[in-house]
Amino acid sequence: MQPGTQSPASGTGSSQVDLIAETSKYTLDAQNPGVAVIVRGISDNMPEAMPLIIQTLAPVVGNQQPGSAKPIQLEQHLIDKQLVLIMRPAPADLFAFAQKLKCGAIKEIDIQKRIITVDTELPQLKVLAQNVQAGNTGMNSDFKVSANSESLKNMQANGNVPNIGSAPEKTVIPKSEVGTDRDLKPRPGEETIDWALRVIAGTSSFAHDTACKKLAKMDPDPQDLQRVSSILAATLPLAKEGFRMPEHVNAMAVWYTDGATREFAELLEKEKDFLVREKIIKLLPNIHSQTMAEVLVGRLSDREDRRDARRALQIMGEIAEKPVLQLLNDPDSSLRIEACNILQSIGTAEAIAALQEHTETEENDVVKEQLLRTQAKIEKKLAGK
Numbered sequence: 188m189q190p191g192t193q194s195p196a197s198g199t200g201s202s203q204v205d206l207i208a209e210t211s212k213y214t215l216d217a218q219n220p221g222v223a224v225i226v227r228g229i230s231d232n233m234p235e236a237m238p239l240i241i242q243t244l245a246p247v248v249g250n251q252q253p254g255s256a257k258p259i260q261l262e263q264h265l266i267d268k269q270l271v272l273i274m275r276p277a278p279a280d281l282f283a284f285a286q287k288l289k290c291g292a293i294k295e296i297d298i299q300k301r302i303i304t305v306d307t308e309l310p311q312l313k314v315l316a317q318n319v320q321a322g323n324t325g326m327n328s329d330f331k332v333s334a335n336s337e338s339l340k341n342m343q344a345n346g347n348v349p350n351i352g353s354a355p356e357k358t359v360i361p362k363s364e365v366g367t368d369r370d371l372k373p374r375p376g377e378e379t380i381d382w383a384l385r386v387i388a389g390t391s392s393f394a395h396d397t398a399c400k401k402l403a404k405m406d407p408d409p410q411d412l413q414r415v416s417s418i419l420a421a422t423l424p425l426a427k428e429g430f431r432m433p434e435h436v437n438a439m440a441v442w443y444t445d446g447a448t449r450e451f452a453e454l455l456e457k458e459k460d461f462l463v464r465e466k467i468i469k470l471l472p473n474i475h476s477q478t479m480a481e482v483l484v485g486r487l488s489d490r491e492d493r494r495d496a497r498r499a500l501q502i503m504g505e506i507a508e509k510p511v512l513q514l515l516n517d518p519d520s521s522l523r524i525e526a527c528n529i530l531q532s533i534g535t536a537e538a539i540a541a542l543q544e545h546t547e548t549e550e551n552d553v554v555k556e557q558l559l560r561t562q563a564k565i566e567k568k569l570a571g572k
Contacts (some may be wrong), residue, residue: 204267211300213264213273221262221275225304226290229270229312236309237263240272242316243290277301289315313421314388317414318381369394380411384418387438392431399434403441412442420447423454427463436470448478452485461491468495472502480507484514487525497525501532508533515545515558523554527561534565 210223229236244261262273278284281301285293291307307315368389373382383398402415419439426435439447451471458464468486471479480503486496500507511533514526523545530538542562549555 416447
């Protein structure tokens, strides 16, 4: 495939477009037939998705169709704001071709029109790209075929489609190569980490928790740390659903990187449900790091989250001191007072020095009084140790 061979994105802007009919104009082109992949879940306002899709198509990159001298070429189209990929020339075996696609879960194969529909989401797409890069390309695909036996006969008689053999069954793919997100243990020859990351990106809560518990008991290998932490971070939006967040956080606490931890800031920022944010924030002290403290300090500016973030920082203890001290410089007086409230529980001698410095420059009398009170409480606490 030549990823650079892409046609300009096209779109109709109308919700009345027949997506299948419009797509088939490309796949059934008599002069240059091809196969289409409709990528559901990816919209026209996700520019970061296309590079990931290109990466997931690595199993077919550079491959040539049997009997053809031409490498696979890729066109990108937007039809009614839906991403559609057109690959030419048309494959000789549509099902074998579909099995090489790792950009999502196959949901439908329209044999007559040579259209494959896959479901994916941006977080899942990131995981799939990571898996392809790591050589783990399994994917669960519960698909249906939208051409009956009679239409198959007609299509073959008219020469519109190559002979594809018997009707598709899951057993067409060797079992050892089929990806599924419900495996509760690695398959023969599969590494534990590869299995864990595969099911974590899936939909089964039970398998997800089993995999996370396994990861949480492992000693992180530096060679795998970045890959594991990145996938755990990318699947945070999926873990948010189905009560999967507790075990997910426990795994991230072991497979820890700063970059992965900062993904919680974006997750909480996007989450509109206060109760969901509350549940997540209460779990975050399990990741005992200064970076997590920075994430929680960021939630103090949201009045709905302030109480939960304060408690989480107090639970974290001294490791949260430096990020909290930064709040003493905040122009919002309520956040400077909040910093004092937290420092009364976690402050050390370092906090005393900072409080003294800010007391001398603080212009707000209420805040100044709180700075003095906080300093006294920390001094009393330290003296009692």
